[in-house]
Amino acid sequence: MPYVRSCKIVEAPPSPRLSRASPMPLAAGMAPNPNPSGGVEHETSPQALEAVERLRSVPPPRFLSPSPDLSRLAREASAHLFASLLPVCPKSLPLDRLLTDENFDAEQIWHQIELQSRPLVSTIRRDVRRLEKMGPEELLGVEVVHEDRKGEEEENDLGAEENDVDVEEEDDMEEDEEDREGEEEAERDAGKSELGYLEGSEEDGDDDDEGSEQEGEEDYDEDEHLIENELYSVGNDHKNKDSDDDLFARYEDFYGGKNKKPSQSHDRKKIHHSSKKSELDHEENESPGGSDADVHNTDDGEDFDVQDNGELSTYERQRKELQLKIEQMEKENLGPKSWTMLGEVTGAKRPKNSALEVDLDFEHNKERPPITTEENTADIEDIILKRIREGHLDEVQRAPKLPTKAPKELKELDDTKSRKGLAEIYEEEYSQKAGLAAAPLSFSDEQKKEASFLFKKLCLKLDALSHFHFAPKPVIEDMSIQANVPALAMEEIAPLAVSDAAMLAPEEIFSGKGDFKEEKELTQADRKRRRAKKKRKFKGRHIALY
C-alpha cells in the first residue's frame, strides 16, 4: 500500500494515482478542486462539526446519487474526525491530517483513514481487554473515556464510509461493514446500558477472529476484523504478540504451557467463549497460536470448539467434522441396536405398533379374503331379496326317478290288541290259501284310498290347464299288493284244482341271483359247505333255547 512517508504532506507531490484525471465514473460528480495543491486547509472545529451533523442528518437514499455537496461535506467531516482522533493515536503517523482534496480518490482517502485507525483500534481493543479483567465497579469510573474513543472512531469510519458510498462502490465487504457499523451506532444511540455496551464491545474484541468477508456474518465490527486480517497477512508476528497479547488466546492460555493441565485455563475459556459456536467452526486460522490450540483441542477431545483466536483452515474444519461423525458412529456401534437391525424379532422385543411404521417387505402369496364392507353386504342382500321375490333360486333339482315296479307296501306294525281271535286269523289264512275268500285290500283305510284317487284326478286337470305345452295323462301307479293267488281265482270262481296259473310272475315270487340248486341237486360237498356255513352263522348265538 503506497502511503506518503513525509509527515507534512501539505504540498506533497501527488502520487501517480492522483495525477489521473479521474476517469472513473463515480468521480465524475466531483468538481475540480479549487486548491490544486491538494491540501485542504484545516477547518475550524465548529464548521467541521456542523459538517458532520449535516451529514448525519442527510437521509440515506440521497447518498445513492452522486452530489458534489455531499462529497464535499463528507470530506470535510472525515478530515475533521481524523484530526480529532490524531492526538489519541498511539503511534506517530506519517500523516498529520487527512488529505481530502478533490483529486484524491475515495480509495486513497480510505487508506489514509486506515493508517490511523488500525493501530488505534488495536489500542482500544487492548484497553477493552484490560477493562474486562477489571470488575464492573472499576469500569464505571473509566467507561466514559472508552465510550468516547469508540464513538469517535466509529464516527470517523462512518464518515469515510459515507464518502465511499458517494464516490464508488469498492468492495461488498466494506458495505457490509458499513451496515454493521450502522447497527452498532444505532445500538449506541438506542441507549443501551453501559455495561451491556461494554460487553458488546468485548464481544467485538472477541470476534476479531471471525467474519470472513465472503461469509458475511452478523459481526459487530467487521471493519476491525478487516484490519486485523490485513495485519496478520503481513505476517508481523512480533507485532501480534506485542499488541495482541491479551486479545488472542494461545496455547498457553488454554493449557498453561506444555505440562500444565487444561483445567486451569477453563475459566478463561468460558470468558472468551462466545455463544456462537458456529462462528468458531468457520474461523480462518491466521495465527499460529490458534492453530496450535486447535490441534491440541482435537487431540484431547474436550471443548475443542472453544477457540478465541485459532482460525481453522478448511482442511482442519473438515477434519473436525469427520471426527465428530466418527465419534458419533462409534458411539452408535457400541450401544444397543435398534430392533430393525436385530435378526429375528418377536412382537415382545419391539415396541408396540412399531412394525406399522417400518416398511416391511415380504411376499403375500395368498389372496386376501374379501373384506366385507357395508356396501358389499348391502349389494349382496339386495340381490338375495330380489331373487327371493322373483322366486328365481338356483336350486339343484333332481331328475325324478321312474319306478321300475309298483312300490311295495310296507307292512305297518299294528301295536293294538288284535280284534280277531287266533282261530279266526288261521281260518282266514286257510281260506285265502284255499281260494275260498278274496285277497284282502292292502290299504287300511278305504277312505284314504278314495281321497288320494280324487286328488290325483284333480291335479291332472290343473296341470293340463296351467302348462303351456301339452302333457299327456300321467300313469297313476296304484299301490297294490299282487297276491300270488291264481288268476282264475281272482277273475272267476272255479274250484281250486282247475288251474294253477298264478297272478304274480315268477320273478316277482322269487328274485334271486346265482346258481340256485334244488335240495336234491346238492352234492355231498355242497351239503357240507352249507352245514358249515350254518354252523358258523349260529355259532355266536347265545340263545339257550331250542
Place this chain on the structure above:
Amino acid sequence: MEPANEGQPSISASSMELDAVAGAGGDVAKTSVLPAKPKFAALTAKEMDGKVQFRKVSVPPHRYSALKKSWMEIYTPIYDHMKIDIRMNLKARKVELKTRSDTPDVGNLQKCADFVHAFMLGFDVADAVALLRVDDLYIDSFEIQDVKTLRGEHEKRAIGRLSGKGGKTKFTIENCTRTRIVIADRKIHILGSFVNIKVARDSLCSLILGSPAGKVYSKLRSVTARLAERF
C-alpha cells in the same frame, strides 16, 4: 252179521262174520271166487279200547272266575264239536274230560285237554279255540330265567320291556307273527304254529336280553315280510 251186543268187541264179531261166511261158503261148495274186500270204518274210541279215557285239568285259582265266566264258550265246542264230555269238579277244582261213545277220534280228547289247558294258562277262549280247529298249533312255555338270570329290578324291567307300554310290544309281536303270548309273572307262553312260535320266541328273548323295542320291531318286520313272501 248183526252186532248183537254192543259191549262185545267188534273184532270177535267181525271174525265171527268171517267164520260165518267161510262156513257158509264151505257148506255149499268149495269155490275159488273170493268175496270183495271189506271196508272198515275207523274205529271209534270206544271200539278200540272199549274203555273210557279221562283227562283232568287243574284250575289255578286266578283262572277260576274267568272259567266261571266263560264256561259255556268252553263247553260248547268241546261237547258239541269234539264230542267229549266235560265237567268241572268243584271240590277238586279240576276240569274233567271224558270220551263218549260217539267220539270220532281219540285225538279229540287230547285236543280238548290242550284247549282247556291253554285257557288255564291264560289264553283267551277265542285264541284257545284255534287249538281245536287247527292241527299244528302248539303252546310253548318258558321262563325268563331260562334266557337270562335277572334279579330284582332287572327282572321287573325285563317284564316291562316284554309287554311294552300298554302292552303294545306284545301286541306287535302277536300281530306280526300270528301268535298269542301270555306273560304270567316269570312264565311266558306262546301259542301258535311252530315257525311263528320260533319267531315270537326269538323276539321275546332279544327283549329279555335287553335290546330296545325298535330294534325288535325292525327285525320282526323283515322276518315277517320274508315269511309272507314265501306264501
